Amino acid sequence: MVRSLDARRGGLARYTESLVPVVSLLVVLIPIVWRQPVLISPSRYYAMQTMALALAIPIVLASLGQMLAMSIGEIDFSMENLVSLVTCVMGAVMSRNVALGILLLLGILVVYALIGAFIHLKKLPSIIITIGMSFVWTGLAITIQPTPGGNIPAIASDFMRLKPPWVPYPIVLAALLALAGHFLMFKTGFGILARGVGDNVKSIQQSGHSAIRVRIMVFALVGLFGIMAGVSLAGLTNAADPLLAKNYTLLSVAAVILGGGAFAGGKVSAAGTVFGAFAMHLVVHLLVVLKISTDWQAGVKGFIILFALYIGGFFKRAGKIRYI
Amino acid sequence: MADAFVEVQGISKSFGSSQALSDVSLTIAPGECLGLVGHNGAGKSTLMNVLCGIFPPTAGGFLLDGRPQGGEYDVRIANSLGIRAVFQELSLCLNLTVAENMRVFHPEFRGWGWRKRAGDAIMTVLDEIFPGHGVRPNQRVESLTLGQRQELEIAKAFASGKELRLLVLDEPTSALDYHNSLQLLNYINRRKGGRISFVYISHMLDEVLACADRIVVMKDGRISGEVKGAGATRDHLIELMGSKTSAAPGALGNGNARDLSDRPLVIAPKGKSESGAGRVSLREGEVVGLAGLAGHGQTDLLIDLFDWRRNPDYDIGGPLTFIPGDRQRDGNFPLWSIVNNITILVYPRVRRYRIIDLSLERSVSGRWRDSIGILAASLTDNILSLSGGNQQKVLFARCLESDARAILMDDPTRGVDVGTKEIIYRLIREESGRGRSFVWYTTEMDELKHCDRVYVFRNGAIVADMPGVEATEEAILRSSF
Amino acid sequence: MPTIKTLLARKWLWSYLGAAAVFAVIAAVSANSFATLSASISFATFYILVGIGQMLVITTGPGNIDLSIPNTIAFAASLGFTLINESNANIPYGVAAGIAGGGAIGLFNYLLIRFILMPPMIATLASSLIVRSLSIIYFRGMQIKPPSGLSWFVSYRVGGYVPLVFLLALAAAAVMQIVLTRAAYGRYIHAIGQNIKAAWLCGVDVKLYKMITYVLSGVFAGVTGILLASFTSGATLSMGDEYMLNSIAVVVMGGSSIAGGDSNVIGIVGSSVLLYLIVNLLNILGMEAGLRYIFTGVVIIGIIFLSGEKMRWR
DSSP states (O other), rough: OGGGOOEEEOOOOHHHHHHHHHHHHHHHHHHHHHHHHHTTTOGGHHHHHHHHHHTOOOOHHHHHHHHHHHHTTTTTHHHHHHHHHHHHHHIIIIOOOOOHHHHHHHHHHHHHHHHHHHHHOOOOOHHHHHHHHHHHHHHHHHHOOOOBBBOOHHHHHHHHHHHEEEEEEHHHHHEEEEEHHHHHISHHHHHHHHHHHHHHHHHHTTTTHHHHHHHHHHHHHHHHHHHHHHHHHHHHHHOOTTTTTTHHHHHHHHHHTTEEEEESOOOOOOOOOOHHHHHHHHHHHHHHTOOOGGHHHHHHHHHHHHHHHHHHHTGGGGGGOOOO | TTOOEEEEEEEEEEEEEEEEEEEEEEEOTTTTTEEEEOTTTHHHHHHHHHHTTOOOEEEEEEEETTEOOOOOOHHHHHHHEEEEEEEEOOOOOTTHHHHHHHHHHOOOOSSHHHHHHHHOOOOOOHEEETTTTTOTTTGGGGOHHHHHHHHHHHHHHHHSSSEEEEEEESSTTTOOOOOOOOHHHHHHHHTSSSSSSEEOOOOHHHHHHHHOSSSEEEEEEEEEEEETTTTTTTTHHHHHHHOOOOOOOOSSSSSOOOOTTTTEEEEESSSSSSSSSOOOEETOOOEEEEEESSSSSSSHHHHHHHTTTTTTTTESSEEEEEOOOHHHTTTTOOOHHHHHHTTTTTTGSSSSSSSSSSSHHHHHHHHHHHHHHHHOOTSBBBBBGOHHHHHHHHHHHHHHHHHSSEHHHHHHTTOOOHHHHHHHHHHHHHHHHOOOOEEOSSSSSGGGOOOSSSEETTTTTTEEEEEEEGHHHHHHHHHHH | OOOOOHHHHHHHHHHHHHHHHHHHHHHHOOOOOHHHHHHHHHHHHHEEEEEEEEHHHHHHHOOOOOOHHHHHHHHHHHHHHHHHOGGGGGEEEEEEEEHHHHHHHHHHHHHHHHHHHHHHHHHHHHHHHHHHHHHHHHHHTTTTTOOHHHHHHHHHTTTTTTEHHHHHHHHHHHHHHHHHHHSSSHHHHHHHHHHHHHHHTTTTTTTHHHHHHHHHHHHHHHHHHHHHHHHHSBBBTTTTTHHHHHHHHHHHHHHOOOSOOOOOHHHHHHHHHHHHHHHHHHHTTTTOHHHHHHHHHHHHHHHHHHHHHSSSOH
């Protein structure tokens, strides 16, 4: 076995997986806190903190969905289209006919479960199926809500504007989501099986588990997280728009990778993903407090990804890498 | 035998047009250790896959504890009836911890505290079979050595809450070194005779002879013979497997030393070694063997030699090529035809006006097919349509067709049948006669007799070197430990 | 003799069958079906060029996808057109700058993959974000007008029907098909895509060929940017956006494996034409935009389903 061909990993390398998300968040957070300490000071600036952080929640949810897909080595390239579609369902349907709206959302879940089954049975690559689905979701969104607008049910916006004491609500939500995600992936049998499928499907099947069940469940959960992202985004923005979640697909992929996940499957971190999503979201505020033109918003996101992965990969490079 | 645990009745299995098993019948008694030997493609693994419920037979069936098993029989049922297998290909999930892997394979570890219970269960078994294994329950499997993974794989089968009735071991020692292999064989010998039956499949006939009560020989999907374990001999088994005995002619063998000291060096140590450890040198036409326990730095040296531009320790005179032992991982291009797999090193030779000439490619490949007998319906068939041994022949053809002065071989006969091995030995002999040099890492003592010089490895360093004629099994083992 | 079965086993064939079927429907419902075809293949030209670049990257193995193509297109076009400044005399410099800019982004992508050890999708995503900011800052997101020479060139039709750029794209596809199947470079990137370790052990200079591949992808995107901006009357910031997913879609619909090591240029031509024929057909039928999207998605999935891409994406 040509073991030495693989990048050798030193003792420190084991910790780099948790290093990447921390670095990515600190890079963004430290300048913000330094220039605008109100963001961490206690309750006096509560509303401001909530405002600044709230829009991270839909990204966190979408990223957790993407994380689930990536845990089994798949990817969802229709995330932004799905999230946008859900805002349209919320705006155009839910406000008029709750039953129909819920039915539509359930339909999305069923389609996602089917995608999981399809990918398993036909051995089709998820990347290309979800590219196809991205057109379908956008088509549906345009059909039910051709132009931005809509009327989001009050319950969604009310839920997103709860005010728990002491800690800003978005932080509470994010912490809960990170905990839930961690529990799901690392403490439940499902999470272990999903990560197992991401690493070695054959052995999961040979040990008597049904890989199709795992894939169906994973994709149904991807859909569920996408729906939650859409509902929260609609609640926060009070808008329904077929393009509202633009860039969510790539942002969510970046958040998972910044969180220490890998495309190859089997390697994910829920807390890291939440950190990564926050880092991506806070870039706008970073530019504001540093008085940098927002023209740089995309570029700074790029640089943060570069920097975090550079630091994360630093220790791996200690070994010999023969080819890339 | 009325009290047999397993009674296989006329099982056949075909994959498309190829018949992997035809009308195989077999019984396994409780507590028995059955040795199963035969060439690659003789049907051993297929038979065991059927028994473990991985795929159903095309015809025939089998009884377990006297009860016939029908069409719904699958891995899950096999597992619940106490049938488990350790296959050549490891089944662990590398990204999961040892305890999590236990949970995947033994779903009874659930509810509060499963992590601890699963960890304790696997540790107990590991301590019993492989004392001094050094595995911890919360370690990720990817951080274990190959040997440790194999140990874990074996221990996992014993460490279930449910009863184990039959354990199939398919080449269990391929990643284990000599010491651990002995531990395993000792453990099997201790456990057999109880309720657990074993099926031991291996190309290492000595291991089979060391533990089996009864040895079944398979050939071309049928059982070609059966002998009692006690009193069976290597030669008899090889005869039943249907090949000539592997007493290789002694052109390079013991007692036939060649004097190559006047030949130019192809691989030469450069400068002074910092650590004082021994280093390899290789002369034109020489065959150098790397010995020692598995995983003690032999492959690393081969890779370091191959990546010679970044290697400060050696002067390399001329191009090198590399023949891996793990074909699937390191050798094959799985979507390509046999032809494309052969010609990748020699594009300059099959091009006209910078464009690859298909007919030239085919003629180069055809030449090799004829000279080393690559058994393929057509050379444009996919490489994976070949058996393992023939895939290995393709890798040899690829490297020997090139103009490399030295060929580095990383245990090239791993999992290869005796017939192919003979061809490989012949090729090495012929090519070294023509001035090609070889560095040959092998896990089989037998093969060292083809070498002019043998270097023994321990803990990543060369601890001894000796001329091939002096390289006795005893001398090598003495240096390895 | 190829039987029907072996023909259908050729994965690229399905995109051609799809295109033929859609054209048949167009011919049935529209009086000037050839004008529709002509318009479709003009647009398809850009898919073909971008698709070839994306395909080269995908060929080099699992996970290799160039997500920077959209912003490379916009950057190269903006850079080229800014230099040209609507003067025909400056066209050679502008085109060269656009191509060089695309190649430079490709090189940057590779350097990130090589030295920061980033997964290719993340590397190309990060560089894409940076390039987008550069485009915003240097070109202010304005629509930069093409010179008349380029506009004439991209809209010239041989014999009144066949766009010249389409013929050039076909020529490029033919050359790339030969390079991929019969030149050492093509064989090597296939080898890398199928088994990178085995390729390295065969002495293939993995780094060099991967670098060339990423640069080529950038170059194809750069060329596309210049041509597309000339065709659509100007370079804009978001002109390339639709090419991110579509460039992957045409490659896979054309029968290349998303897992790498198995590519097909012929199929890209078929699937590119198919995608635009569908859009035009639905336009002729007067379908709403929403339905057009849905139908496109269904066709993409359908073609993949029929051609039976079997490798898992990793």
